[in-house]
Amino acid sequence: MSCTPNGLINFISPGFGGRTSDITIIENCNFLETLEPGTFVLADRGFKHVEQVLAQNGIKLLRPPSVAAGSKLSKEEVRQT
Template sequence: MLALHFGLSESSVTKYFKKTLPKVAICLNQLIRWPSADEVRENLPIAFRKRYSKAISIIDCFEIQIEKPSNALHQALTWSQYKSCNTIKYLISITPDGLINFISEGYGGRTPDSTIFEDSGFLDKLPLGGIVLADRGFKNIAHLLEQRGCTLLRPASVGSSSKPTAEEVLQTKRIAAIRVHVERCIGNNQV
């Protein structure tokens, strides 16, 4: 599309794009910063103040569709069962007021959310004592957060053998209502 729009060959546009994109990424990376816990609390939306006043981060993973790699191993590593195509997956964190404060390096679409969480360097950024909100895909990460003095809040896992209690249903609704902020951020910014 860029080649047609600017009257250039596709190979020229590809060459310019490959040269320019890393430089743009370096510049834009400087705009992603982790605010202090005090800054997060000062800008805490009303919806968080009563029950989640120590919330420091809302995390999720998002996937971007890519061309099918020619290498069979790369095809397998980037295949996303969820999207039914080859993808690159990223961990994103936002503050409760919607500021993007962390984006991981890309991982193959097959990589579990919990593996990206553990490997991405996100834990090194967390201040002590904060609450991290996540969805059900982040299984088995509570112990990692506890080691950093933080707490994980995520909806209760749905099991086929047991019916959730009324309190679990209410807690899940509350978490979903405030986690929607990260979903909107991903959707609005098309990151």
């Protein structure tokens, strides 16, 4: 399922089994076909391995910055969240 930043649902995929990887879902749910090159996709930190698949289709992945143990976010990273 995909939704816009203001909460409107804009895509619902067919169901996939619980062990299906994010990459397999992205490649097989027809979501990429709904996006134009240059589109930005917002995702949480869990979507670590789909960036390359999106980039191959001219789509950019935006994820919140990650914090390593014992470190703090920069002012810019805080602004992005």
